[in-house]
Amino acid sequence: MQSPAGDGHFPHEGVSSQHAYDEDNPFYLHHSDNPDTVLVSQPLTGENYEVWHRAMIIALAAKNKLGFVDGFIPKPTSPKSLVVSWGRCNNMVLSWLLNSLHKTLSSIVVFANNAVHVWTELKIRFSQSNAPRLYQIQMQIINCKQLQCSISVYYTQLKSLWDEYNSYVILPTYDCGAMRQVKEIYEQQRLLEFLMGLNESYTAIRSQILLMEPSPSIPRAYALLVQEERQREVHVSLPSESISAI
Incomplete structure (x- = not known):
C-alpha cells in the first residue's frame, strides 16, 4: 500500500x-x-x-x-x-x-x-548551512579547467560539481513560460562554464559552438568537442607521409 x-x-x-x-x-x-x-x-x-x-x-x-x-x-x-x-x-x-x-x-x-x-x-x-558549501562549489566550478585532462575527464569533473550544486539548489518543477526561461538561462550558464574551462587549443570549435542558434545543449556541445578531440588524435597518429599526402 x-x-x-x-x-x-x-x-x-x-x-x-x-x-x-x-x-x-x-x-x-x-x-x-x-x-x-x-x-x-x-x-x-x-x-x-x-x-x-x-x-x-x-x-x-x-x-x-x-x-x-x-x-x-x-x-x-x-x-x-x-x-x-x-x-x-x-x-x-x-x-x-x-x-x-x-x-x-x-x-x-x-x-x-x-x-x-x-x-x-x-x-x-x-549538517551545516548550505551557503558555505555553495560558495565552495561555485569557486570550484569557476576554477575547474581542462589542463592536461581529456574532454571526457574534464566534463566529468565539472558535471560532478554541477550535480552537487543542484542537490542544494533545486529549481521548481512546475511548467510555465517563465520557469522554462529560467531553466534555459540556467543551462546557458552551465554551457558557458563548460566552454570557459577548455584549453586555448579549442578556441575555434568553442567559437563555433557559441555562434550556434539556438545554443546547443550541453550534451550536444560535449559531443562536438569529443569529435574534435578524436579527429586530432587520428591526425597525430597518422604517419608524416600520410599527412603530406592529405
Missing part, C-alpha cells in the same frame, strides 16, 4: 508482518540483505555529510527502508509479530549505517538501538 504522496513510504497503520514476504512491504528483507552490506561507496567522514546523506537516502529508498530512519515507520507496540519484524529491520538498518561510517565515527551507531536516533544525531552533528 503506497502512501498518498507516492514517495515510497508506507503508512504504519495496516502494515503487517504477515506480509513480510511481499517485496512492497517495508518489513520485507531480501535474502541478499545482511548486516555486512555496504550501501554507499564513500563512508561518512564528517566532511562529506551532504553527499553521504544523499547517497544513503537513495540506497535506503531502493531497499524500501527509508521509513526506518526518517521516523515514518515508528516502533509499534503490538502485535508481537509486528514488533519483532520492526526490530529485525531496525537492527539491519543500524548495521548498514554502521558500515557506512568511517571507523572513527562508529561509536555513534554501535551502542544505539534506534536507527532514527542515529540518523538524527548524524544530521545534527555534521
Whole structure:
C-alpha cells in the first residue's frame, strides 16, 4: 500500500508482518540483505555529510527502508509479530549505517538501538548551512579547467560539481513560460562554464559552438568537442607521409 504522496513510504497503520514476504512491504528483507552490506561507496567522514546523506537516502529508498530512519515507520507496540519484524529491520538498518561510517565515527551507531536516533544525531552533528558549501562549489566550478585532462575527464569533473550544486539548489518543477526561461538561462550558464574551462587549443570549435542558434545543449556541445578531440588524435597518429599526402 503506497502512501498518498507516492514517495515510497508506507503508512504504519495496516502494515503487517504477515506480509513480510511481499517485496512492497517495508518489513520485507531480501535474502541478499545482511548486516555486512555496504550501501554507499564513500563512508561518512564528517566532511562529506551532504553527499553521504544523499547517497544513503537513495540506497535506503531502493531497499524500501527509508521509513526506518526518517521516523515514518515508528516502533509499534503490538502485535508481537509486528514488533519483532520492526526490530529485525531496525537492527539491519543500524548495521548498514554502521558500515557506512568511517571507523572513527562508529561509536555513534554501535551502542544505539534506534536507527532514527542515529540518523538524527548524524544530521545534527555534521549538517551545516548550505551557503558555505555553495560558495565552495561555485569557486570550484569557476576554477575547474581542462589542463592536461581529456574532454571526457574534464566534463566529468565539472558535471560532478554541477550535480552537487543542484542537490542544494533545486529549481521548481512546475511548467510555465517563465520557469522554462529560467531553466534555459540556467543551462546557458552551465554551457558557458563548460566552454570557459577548455584549453586555448579549442578556441575555434568553442567559437563555433557559441555562434550556434539556438545554443546547443550541453550534451550536444560535449559531443562536438569529443569529435574534435578524436579527429586530432587520428591526425597525430597518422604517419608524416600520410599527412603530406592529405
